[in-house]
Amino acid sequence: MWLIRRLPFKQVAELFLVKREREDQISIDSEIKEARKEADEQGRTVSESVLKDIKSKRRATQDIKSRLDNYLLPKLGKIPIKKIEKPLVVKVLEPIEKRGNLETVKRCCQIVRQIAEFAESKGYISSKEYANFITLNNAFSKPKSSNQLTVNPERLGEVMEKMGNSNIQITTRAAFELMLHLLSRTGEISKLRWDEYNEAEGIIKIGGYRMKGNNSHIIPLSPQAKAILDYMHPITGDSEYVFPSCKPGGKKPYMNPQTVNMAMKRSGLGGTIVAHGLRSVGSTTLNDCQKFGHIERFDPEQVEVCLAHMDKNSVRLIYNGAEYVEKRREILSWWSEFILKQTGNFYSLAGQVSRGK
Template sequence: MARVTKPLSQTEIKAAKPQDKEYTLRDGDGLYLRIKKNGTKLWLFDYYRPITKKRTNMGFGAFPEVSLADARRRREEARSLLARGIDPQEHLKEQHASALAEAANTFSAVAERWMALKKTKVTADHAFDIWRSLERDVLPLIGALPITAVKAQTVIAALQPVQSRGNLETLKRLIQRINEIMTYAVNSGLIDANPIAGVRQVFQQPKKKHMPSISPEQLPELMSVLTTASINLQTRRLIEWSLHTMARPGEAASARWAEIDYDAKLWRIPGDRMKAGREHIVPLTPQSLAILEFMQPISGHREFIFPGVKDPKVPMNSQTANMALKRMGFGGTLVAHGLRSLASTTLNEEGFDPDLIEAALAHIDKNEVRRAYNRATYLDRRRKMMEWWSEKITISS
């Protein structure tokens, strides 16, 4: 006949005193209390491992922190696992490892790892803008969540305020960036699938619109206003530099002295600052060189040609030109990026080779063979075109 163990009582446990040797009080079904010589009372559970059938035990904690009822509940959970062929100690280790992984793989932590990789594929300015947008609108709300807890409804709730502000372009970019982070998590083995792949369908979509610009006929008006406008001289020179070089606002504002090749009269923008990740070479006209000559006493001893007004160790903000154009009366009709459209329209109307214009704008030809040929042969022809464009700007002044 099997031995029947009388279950322990709360009174019996409390009354148990330490002795010269350790001893145990059994509750049955493998659960017992070990009384140590120093008076510590530890809950233990005896069982046979499902595969090896070797006898072992696992601890449930100390009394009274772990009560009799808690110890019994843990025993039943362990017995339930054993009935399904699961070793309760191994199960506990897996849960602990999973909890550690969740703590280490928050959305913010995964986003940082994704950003480290993203930086190698985009310009430094673009990388800064990406991370700043996440810090402003996403990370404060879901950054602390485990990546496994980021669901569609979580992201929708976090992005609703952005839609409410009417920032639909910002919303579109944020959804794209969060999706990239979640796809990175899938590819890293952290989650099985991207649960927010269709989130963009829940929100309003921004209407496509071209960057505000002006017609070639309005160039004289722009140059007249620019000459007399009450704006910072460095900002004026930055706008002129953008016009003459046809560079993107961020590329123009972050221009460095080290990128200028005076002997060859070229501005060599490294690939890590370009949208397409490829070096872009801009022929410098006499007017462009005159702008550099003007800036030399101001910033020639610094890294950036157009340094920030408040902090000259950093470049002028790429939005500075936009704010200046708005103060000059061009709000809603012209932005800094629109200066490129103005140049493109003018040059196309003049009959210049469209491939030259596209090369000057640093647009990448999808045909790799023709792209390699263009890079090798267009520079001299582009210089003549840029000189014509600079003369056109000067005449309009």
């Protein structure tokens, strides 16, 4: 007990990091297993680029270690864990707050709380001592939440006009429009592989190891979305990725996830909307579809699944069944038609290829 009372904060933090790294490795192993299972079902092997992506995407523990080394351990590292109290931590973090680094302060408070929780679970501190750190972040100003820039559905035509008049590479244009039609995240599109596209069934299936929340995601394709993929196949069909990197021998074999954002900014949309904001436009439109001409309201849970906002308990049944995939296809097909209507006569790759032009 005497030794535990003298256990320094640095040593407890190191033990906490070992636990985190072990959990990260379990998660990595699980995702690799899922990727290999999916590949086996399709009669192929997992590519090295996919394995490398899975192994390298665990950054949270590294971020924690970096903040510990830079902000917490220099002042708190040698102090016994039992002697660290809230006022002491506040004193350490106040200079960072004065410099305006509120997000760093917020993250450091979370790290101290996580380490204190770990210490309590190991018996290094009491439950009462851990409770002191639960409201640590209340001692500081909260960072402003940075909402993703977006527009109202009525302004989607402006977005399509500027992108239609923009001189961008055809692969970037296709990625932008596919992202919009599928309501997907930038990383889901930039890393989209040809083996995830089932042309016969008209769906894209992305494994959980590639999705936020680690839930696999089936995307039923509208005719316009399918037309974009069919257009891209003669261009990049020999590549593993639908949108390969334009830099041969680059760090990543797929398109930079920020490419679409940069193209939107160059088109004059900087300060108006970002790529992720396209999902908000779709969500608003689909949840208020009657305002935009649809006869009846779409099922809100189905709309959430279209956006890959998946809760394992509440949407599992409406997600897995084939009939529900087709219901989502109806939703996304209506959304694609809405996009083309808003686009009007401005250039649209989806509009051109889906009409056979």
